[in-house]
Each structure stands twice: as structure tokens, then as C-alpha cells.
Amino acid sequence: MKPIEIIDIDVSYGAKKILEAITFHAEAGEILGIVGPNGSGKTTLLKAMSRVVARDNGEIRLDDRDLDSLGHRELARRVAVVPQDISIGFDYSVRDVVMMGRHPYIGRFASETARDVEICDHAMHLANVADLAGASVHGISGGERQRVLIARALAQEPKILLLDEATSNLDVSHQVEILNIIRDLAGEITVVSVFHDLNLAAYYCDRLLLLKDRKVYAAGTPGEVLTREKIREVFGMEMLVRPHPLTGRPYVLPVYMHRSGAGANRRVHVVCGGGTGSDILHLLHAADFTVTCGVLNILDTDYGTAMHLGLPCIAEPPFHGITTGSLSRLRECLESADTVIVTAMPIGRGNLDNLRVLLDYPAKPVIFYARDHTARMEDYTGGEAGAVLTELEARGALRIEGAEELLACFSGDGPDPGC
Amino acid sequence: MRRTAPITILTLICALLISMAAAVALGPSGISLGSFFTSENAWMILWEIRVPRVIAAALVGCGLAVAGTAMQALFRNPMADPYIIGTSSGGALGATLAIVLFAGTGRPVLAFAGAMAATFAVYFIARRGGKIPVETLLLSGVALATLLSALLSFLMYTAGRSLHQIMFWLMGGFWNISWNDVTVALPILIGAAGIYLFARDLNILALNEEDATHLGVNVEKTKLILLALSAFVTGIAVAVAGSIGFIGLITPHVMRLIVGPDHRFLFPAAALAGAILLVWADALTRTFTSDMPVGILTACFGAPFFIYLLRSRMKA
Numbered sequence A: 001m002k003p004i005e006i007i008d009i010d011v012s013y014g015a016k017k018i019l020e021a022i023t024f025h026a027e028a029g030e031i032l033g034i035v036g037p038n039g040s041g042k043t044t045l046l047k048a049m050s051r052v053v054a055r056d057n058g059e060i061r062l063d064d065r066d067l068d069s070l071g072h073r074e075l076a077r078r079v080a081v082v083p084q085d086i087s088i089g090f091d092y093s094v095r096d097v098v099m100m101g102r103h104p105y106i107g108r109f110a111s112e113t114a115r116d117v118e119i120c121d122h123a124m125h126l127a128n129v130a131d132l133a134g135a136s137v138h139g140i141s142g143g144e145r146q147r148v149l150i151a152r153a154l155a156q157e158p159k160i161l162l163l164d165e166a167t168s169n170l171d172v173s174h175q176v177e178i179l180n181i182i183r184d185l186a187g188e189i190t191v192v193s194v195f196h197d198l199n200l201a202a203y204y205c206d207r208l209l210l211l212k213d214r215k216v217y218a219a220g221t222p223g224e225v226l227t228r229e230k231i232r233e234v235f236g237m238e239m240l241v242r243p244h245p246l247t248g249r250p251y252v253l254p255v256y257m258h259r260s261g262a263g264a265n266r267r268v269h270v271v272c273g274g275g276t277g278s279d280i281l282h283l284l285h286a287a288d289f290t291v292t293c294g295v296l297n298i299l300d301t302d303y304g305t306a307m308h309l310g311l312p313c314i315a316e317p318p319f320h321g322i323t324t325g326s327l328s329r330l331r332e333c334l335e336s337a338d339t340v341i342v343t344a345m346p347i348g349r350g351n352l353d354n355l356r357v358l359l360d361y362p363a364k365p366v367i368f369y370a371r372d373h374t375a376r377m378e379d380y381t382g383g384e385a386g387a388v389l390t391e392l393e394a395r396g397a398l399r400i401e402g403a404e405e406l407l408a409c410f411s412g413d414g415p416d417p418g419c
Numbered sequence B: 001m002r003r004t005a006p007i008t009i010l011t012l013i014c015a016l017l018i019s020m021a022a023a024v025a026l027g028p029s030g031i032s033l034g035s036f037f038t039s040e041n042a043w044m045i046l047w048e049i050r051v052p053r054v055i056a057a058a059l060v061g062c063g064l065a066v067a068g069t070a071m072q073a074l075f076r077n078p079m080a081d082p083y084i085i086g087t088s089s090g091g092a093l094g095a096t097l098a099i100v101l102f103a104g105t106g107r108p109v110l111a112f113a114g115a116m117a118a119t120f121a122v123y124f125i126a127r128r129g130g131k132i133p134v135e136t137l138l139l140s141g142v143a144l145a146t147l148l149s150a151l152l153s154f155l156m157y158t159a160g161r162s163l164h165q166i167m168f169w170l171m172g173g174f175w176n177i178s179w180n181d182v183t184v185a186l187p188i189l190i191g192a193a194g195i196y197l198f199a200r201d202l203n204i205l206a207l208n209e210e211d212a213t214h215l216g217v218n219v220e221k222t223k224l225i226l227l228a229l230s231a232f233v234t235g236i237a238v239a240v241a242g243s244i245g246f247i248g249l250i251t252p253h254v255m256r257l258i259v260g261p262d263h264r265f266l267f268p269a270a271a272l273a274g275a276i277l278l279v280w281a282d283a284l285t286r287t288f289t290s291d292m293p294v295g296i297l298t299a300c301f302g303a304p305f306f307i308y309l310l311r312s313r314m315k316a
Helices: A042-049 A072-078 A094-105 A114-126 A142-155 A172-185 A198-204 A228-235 A278-286 A301-309 A324-336 A352-360 A384-394 A403-411 B005-025 B040-074 B087-102 B107-126 B134-158 B160-171 B179-185 B187-196 B199-205 B209-214 B219-241 B247-259 B263-288 B294-315
Strands: A004-013 A016-026 A031-035 A057-062 A079-082 A160-164 A190-194 A207-212 A215-220 A239-243 A250-254 A267-271 A290-297 A313-316 A339-343 A366-370 A398-401
Touching: A004 A042, A016 A042, A016 A057, A016 A215, A031 A042, A031 A198, A042 A160, A042 A190, A072 A079, A072 A094, A079 A142, A079 B209, A094 A114, A094 A142, A094 B199, A114 A142, A114 A172, A142 A172, A160 A172, A172 A190, A172 A198, A198 A250, A207 A228, A215 A228, A228 A239, A267 A278, A267 A324, A267 A352, A278 A290, A278 A301, A278 A403, A290 A301, A290 A324, A290 A352, A301 A313, A313 A324, A324 A352, A339 A352, A352 A384, A366 A384, A366 A403, A398 A403, B005 B040, B005 B247, B005 B263, B040 B179, B040 B187, B040 B199, B040 B219, B040 B247, B040 B263, B087 B107, B087 B134, B087 B160, B087 B219, B107 B134, B107 B219, B134 B160, B160 B294, B179 B187, B179 B219, B187 B219, B187 B263, B199 B209, B199 B219, B199 B263, B209 B219, B247 B263, B247 B294, B263 B294
Parallel strands: A031 A190, A031 A207, A079 A160, A160 A190, A267 A290, A267 A339, A290 A313, A339 A366, A366 A398
Antiparallel strands: A004 A016, A004 A057, A207 A215, A239 A250
């Protein structure tokens, strides 16, 4: 018996289909997040669960009971909804609004009992609005008003709590405060929440439901659902997906770049290390260059970036010099590359060969790339690396600072054309 | 709930009793208080004319205020009132039809039917996607009232002999009120009590309809019942006293400022205040203006109040 079970429902507004063949369920006591782009039907799905919108067909079951068989008051005793910030036209006090949560328990000819007052007090305490009880709902902040709506929902003593982007109008500290309250409630209450922010969803939800074009695209743990491929497919955008350093949950960051296509049919080899090349690996990849990189150590951040982007990368085990095998593969890459980029990385005995080998290709265009004016090549070889760099520069290697200038150089309208 | 609300209601009850007593004593015939107990003629005026008239005014004022309060919460719109929405015009047309066609029999029934039809017509004309915006509400009210008054004018034009009677329904007043009319007006109390049972539902409906559904209110059914009860109360008020405007607009507003928005206190407060307001308005018109229709007076201070509300809403 599941607290909520959705079986193959369709919903439409007039002739317009909003949801199609949606099937899922929530486990008792979990937080289930609904995510997806605008217009994918998230809010409508929630409204179908609270019976505010009617479905065309399919079935919704609460604790094995058909949703349609429940009376209005009975439904309100099982399912509570926290809407997005609502405007309250009349000047009610916080306690008045929370007490409205008891409405489904109080008969038409009765008035609230001491027990109702007690439940309201407890709900206000849980939602952290007890000190506001006497205040007017017009005189409190948006974050406080949202907590009042949570208290009202709790006063309903529901088994299921539905949240419709209940925190998306709030700043991040209030979002976290409210979601922490919700998480503490889960266990006793089953929570189904629409999220706009994928990172909040990833952290607070036990499972996620990803909607795309009116249908369920994926369902599972945040780690299963929030993958780079799925996000790209659903949101049409490149995202970096990494484990959050403190929580271990997936953490997504948008890659704010357009695919320009400027680098089509051009090969670039990037010699980098210590994280100095990650930015341009992304940039060149996004601009459609064929990118190779190496030789790198497999603990290197740049190696992680290359793997993440799916770029061919020559790599060695940790704390290992460059082997002859890797060196010959590096030569292959260099021979087929149109341009070689060397980033402002630290150079030691372990990666000196990456530079030295460039001396064998005098005709190959070389760019020394620095992210900004503070980035420089640190020489840990006692001058050997410096000598190689001087030699390469004497042969015409360019120095370029900043990612924009690098791309401008490639597109031919920078100050140094002919990259 | 404001702590002062019960005290306010108690004060209003006392004020109503005093007002009614004072209104009975006031009048154009210049009878002194003492003569009521000595002169049979004076007693006749008191008991057969003034007492029923004051009671009817109190009942009608109470009914209009309660209907206005319910409509404002129902439409989530503080500009709503039975007169503006067209309920009163519908009731007036119904009452006029009863006079023209059946010589006045069935007046309350037809007034109620007309009030009901007009209310639901405006409700469905003004509704867009489950909401009733101020503009469409007021405009549909105006449009419908125009149509209804055209029909009334037509009836006046064709039915020359009862012209004076029909004029009365347009302006509203308490001439010729007898104990019989008080009996007709009494069901206002039943309607008002029925509306009061939905006070908590109205508190919640005043938030928004979707939210009310979440809190276990059967929104469509509740709206239908409350609209019907409001039309019932207004229809009877109109059948007794013609269409008197703005009582249902002003009293809920002023009382909401004093007792707060909780309808469990707002309804009794508005009902009492509406009764007091109309008792005094009637007492003043009959004493000082040789029985001018009281609707003229209420419109005179009601319309500026309406304009003030409109302006302050436009600022917000």
C-alpha cells in the first residue's frame, strides 16, 4: 500500500494536453521531487493530486483508496498543499490563517476546541512562526508568510504534503530554512514537491521525477536522474554535474556557453595541468573544436574535465613520469593538431617532456595561454623549462591572455591573426 | 479575532435598540412622547405606522448588509454589493412584474426570482478562468442594471396607472409599511442565519478558491448556496422596501475595519450596523424631508463612498 499512487493519468486544459500517461508512486515518508523545464506539467501534476484539476483518465490512489471516492473534507484531512506565495486579500492574523487548517475537522455547527488550538500551536512551533501568532499576515515577510502556510498545512495533520515550488520566491537562506523544516517532517509525512532549483531538489529529495514534454522522462535517486546526458536532453543545456563537496549529492552548474561552431574541422591539442586548462577545454569543446589533451596525471583536475567532456586524453598513473608509450601517442596528437595550446601550468620533471617534444615540430603554431595576468608558468626544473619556453617563443609562439582573446584569435579577428 | 470584537457587537446591539426606540419617537406628525399613552389616535400612529416601519427598516438594513458582506467575500472583491451587482435591480423588476401582472400578489416570490436571475447572470458574465476581476464585475453589473431599468421603464410606460408604485421600487423607501410587510421581511433573518453558518467557509474562500479546495471547502457548492441565500435575502428586502443602494457596500467595509475580517464576527457586526444605518436614514428622511424615498439619501452618501473606494483601489 503506497501513500500515493498515480496510474497512467492524462490531464488536459480544453483541447491542450498537459500531461500524458503519467505513472509513479511515492513511498511512505519519503520526499519525492518533481523537476523539469517550464511547461513540462509539474504544477498540473500536483494539482491533479490535490484534485484541483480533473484528469481525463487514469487513476490516483491514496493509501489504496480512489482519490475520487474521498469527500472534500476527508481529502483535506489526508492531503495538505503549500502553494507558492499567495496574496491574502483580507487582514487576517497568523493564528487565523493557521486555524483555517483545522477547517476540515470542525463541523458546520461547531467551533474550534482546545485540542484544535493545541494542534495549531504545535504546527506554528514546528514551522517556527509561534512568535508571529498575533501578527497580521500583511505585516510579515514573504519567508515568514510561507512558513505560516506550512504551519497551516501541518494543522491539517495530513499524511501527504504537496508543495508547489513553495520556496522559489524566497532568497536562498529562507529556502534552506523552510526545506530543512520540511525534511524534518518527512518520515511521518510523505512529501511530494515541485522544484525549480535542481540543486535543492538533489539535496532534499530521496527520489526525483523528471518530466519532459508532458511525460515522465526519468525517475530514481537524484544521482540516477540528474546526469549530464539527461539534463542536456530535457533542458537542452550543458551542465556540469559533480558531487557536492560537502553532501555528496549531485550538484549541477550550468555551462553558460553557446555552441558557436567556430572550431568545426579544426584540431587543437592542449598541454595543461593542475586545473589550468579546464576553462579552455570547455570553451574549445563548446565551440566545436576537435580537442585532445595530455599528457596528464589521472589525479589532475584537467584530466577530470577532459573525461567529463569525453575528450581523448593521454594520461599516466599518479606520481609517474611520462613513459615512452605516452610520448609517442603525444607525438601522434601533435602531428594531427592544427594548433597547440600550452597553458600557464606548473612545470616539473614529471611533465617537462610535454614541452620538450614541441621543439621537434618547428612549423606547428603554439599558443601560450594564461587565464589572466596573475597566471604564469612556474618553473620547478631549475631553468630547463624556462629555456624551452624561450626557444619556443623565439620560434614565434604567441602569448594570449584571457579566454575571449583566445577565441577571437581563432576566429581571425584578434590582434594576432593566424592562429 | 480581535479581542474587541465581542464588545463591539454588544455595543451595536444596544445602539440598535436605542436607535429603534428613538426612531419610533421621531416623526413628522409632531406627537409628543407623553401623548402616546393618553391619545388613542397617537397610539394608532405609533403602533400601526411607526413601529412596523422601524422594524422593517431594521430588517431590510440587516439583510442588505449581510448580503453585501457575503458577496464581498464570495467575489473576493470589496466593491461588491447587491445594488451594484444588479441583484437589487433584478428584485425590483420581479416586484414590478408582480404589481403589473398580478396586482401585487406573489411580490416577494417574483422579487426573489428576479434577484436570483440577475445575480447568477452577472456572476457568469463576469467570470473569466475562475476569477472575477473588479472591472468585469462592475461593468457586467452596470450593463445588466441598464437592461433591467430599461425593462422597468417599459413597464412604467405601459402601466400608467401604477406608475407611482413602480417609481417606488426604483428609489426604495418605507411608505405604507404595515405589519403585513414585517411578516414578509421576517425570512430575512432566516436567510441571514443560513449565511452565517458559512462564516468559516467564507473566511477561507476569501483567500482564494484553489486554497479553499485544499482546506476542504466544496467551493462550487458553497458559492452556489451563498449566492442563492444572498439573492434570497436581497429579493425579500427589495420586495419590502424597493432597491435601496449602498447599505451592503458601506457597512461591511466599516465593520471590517473595526472587528477585523473574521466573518464569524463581521456578519453580526455588519448586520447590526446595517440595521442601525437604515433605521436612522429612514427616520431622518421622514422627519426632515417630508418622506423623501430613503434610497435617495443612501445613494447620496453611498456613491461618494464608492468613488472613494474605487480611487483608493486604483492607487493600490
